[in-house]
Amino acid sequence: MSxxxxxxxxxKQIKDELKEEVLKLNAAGKxxxxxxxxxxxxxxxxxxxxxxxKACAYIGIRSKAYExxxxxxxxxxxxxxxxxxxxxxVNGILVQLPLPEHIDEDKIIRTISPEKDVDGFHPVSxxxxxxxxxxxxxxxxxxxxxxxxxxxxxxxxxECVIVGRSxxxxxxxxxxxxxxxxxxxxTHSRTKNLKEVTKRADILIVxxxxxxxxxxxxxxxxxxxxxxxxxxxxxxxxCGDVDFADVEPHTSAITPVPGGVGPMTIAMLMNNCVETIxxxxxxx
Ligand SMILES: NC(=O)C1=CN([C@@H]2O[C@H](COP(=O)(O)OP(=O)(O)OC[C@H]3O[C@@H](n4cnc5c(N)ncnc54)[C@H](OP(=O)(O)O)[C@@H]3O)[C@@H](O)[C@H]2O)C=CC1
Ligand SMILES: Nc1nc(=O)c2c([nH]1)NC[C@@H]1CN(c3ccc(C(=O)N[C@@H](CCC(=O)O)C(=O)O)cc3)C=[N+]21
Numbered sequence: 001m002s003x004x005x006x007x008x009x010x011x012k013q014i015k016d017e018l019k020e021e022v023l024k025l026n027a028a029g030k031x032x033x034x035x036x037x038x039x040x041x042x043x044x045x046x047x048x049x050x051x052x053x054k055a056c057a058y059i060g061i062r063s064k065a066y067e068x069x070x071x072x073x074x075x076x077x078x079x080x081x082x083x084x085x086x087x088x089x090v091n092g093i094l095v096q097l098p099l100p101e102h103i104d105e106d107k108i109i110r111t112i113s114p115e116k117d118v119d120g121f122h123p124v125s126x127x128x129x130x131x132x133x134x135x136x137x138x139x140x141x142x143x144x145x146x147x148x149x150x151x152x153x154x155x156x157x158x159e160c161v162i163v164g165r166s167x168x169x170x171x172x173x174x175x176x177x178x179x180x181x182x183x184x185x186x187t188h189s190r191t192k193n194l195k196e197v198t199k200r201a202d203i204l205i206v207x208x209x210x211x212x213x214x215x216x217x218x219x220x221x222x223x224x225x226x227x228x229x230x231x232x233x234x235x236x237x238x239c240g241d242v243d244f245a246d247v248e249p250h251t252s253a254i255t256p257v258p259g260g261v262g263p264m265t266i267a268m269l270m271n272n273c274v275e276t277i278x279x280x281x282x283x284x
Contacts, residue, residue, distance in 0.1 A: 143264025
């Protein structure tokens with residue numbers, strides 16, 4: 001029997017722990033506020049942004065939403081982020097991606113103050129992660145580490161194969177698995193004989209962005225499979241990058257979509273928001 005890794009349950013545990021911690025921090029006069037910026041009205045982004053706002057309300061941190069029109073210029077977005085950097089009421093800044101074509105995402109990410117970079121996307125956060133310095137961790141990979149640890153899955157010494165090398169999932173995932181003493185391989189669209197590589201994995205992390213791409217023939221018997229993908233199928237149901245029905249019988253543990261990695265991303269975002277006040281000076 002394969003173990004179903006319940007991201008919903010584990011994310012709830014983490015949010016409950018954070019909620020208690022926030023109560024104590026509040027009592028010490030510290031409170032957090034997250035600014036969430038969305039440009040345009042992509043429905044998928046709106047769902048995520050809403051989930052983030054709900055999570056903030058649940059654990060007891062304030063959130064400020066900035067909903068800007070699709071026509072917002074790069075200059076306008078840069079000045080809003082600069083304003084939020086200066087705003088003492090705001091502890092964390094999240095600019096929902098993807099941004100419209102006419103805005104340079106890298107430029108926006110670099111504008112966010114590293115001290116408020118709760119997404120962990122700023123080059124300073126990325127650098128800190130790779131050299132093992134304390135800093136904000138990218139939420140999705142950090143959530144996956146929590147899923148593995150809290151499900152009793154050991155990483156040390158394991159063959160970890162990541163499919164995908166994006167800056168927001170694949171690359172930071174590699175850094176975190178390495179930090180946990182996994183043996184890490186990162187694959188991508190130019191990888192030759194992908195199946196041969198993925199079949200070596202004790203832990204297979206899939207972030208390709210292609211619906212149900214990974215079938216049983218990519219997976220070693222008894223592997224742990226983590227599905228980061230997020231798509232809608234022809235019936236408008238959520239599904240991942242992994243063909244769950246085909247792969248699940250061959251795994252020792254697997255994450256579902258929905259209810260796997262997605263909720264963990266939000267829980268770790270909340271953890272990063274709380275982190276902004278953990279070390280804050282007490283207000284008189
Ligand atoms: N649950 C969550 O919280 C989150 C979910 N997601 C979801 O995860 C998925 C991946 O997201 P993201 O990392 O942003 O995606 P990107 O599109 O940025 O990256 C996809 C990666 O997959 C690689 N790739 C594409 N096709 C193949 C292939 N046939 N074989 C091997 N590698 C391939 C690409 O390679 P190359 O670099 O060579 O082009 C690239 O590195 C999406 O479905 C997204 O919606 C994303 C973030 C958070
Ligand atoms: N600046 C920025 N930071 C992000 O962290 C970020 C982003 N931009 N852009 C898009 C991706 C995607 N992402 C998800 C978050 C939660 C779920 C999630 O909660 N999923 C639920 C289902 C949600 C639903 O019902 O649609 C689940 O898997 O169970 C999914 C995906 C964060 N991302």
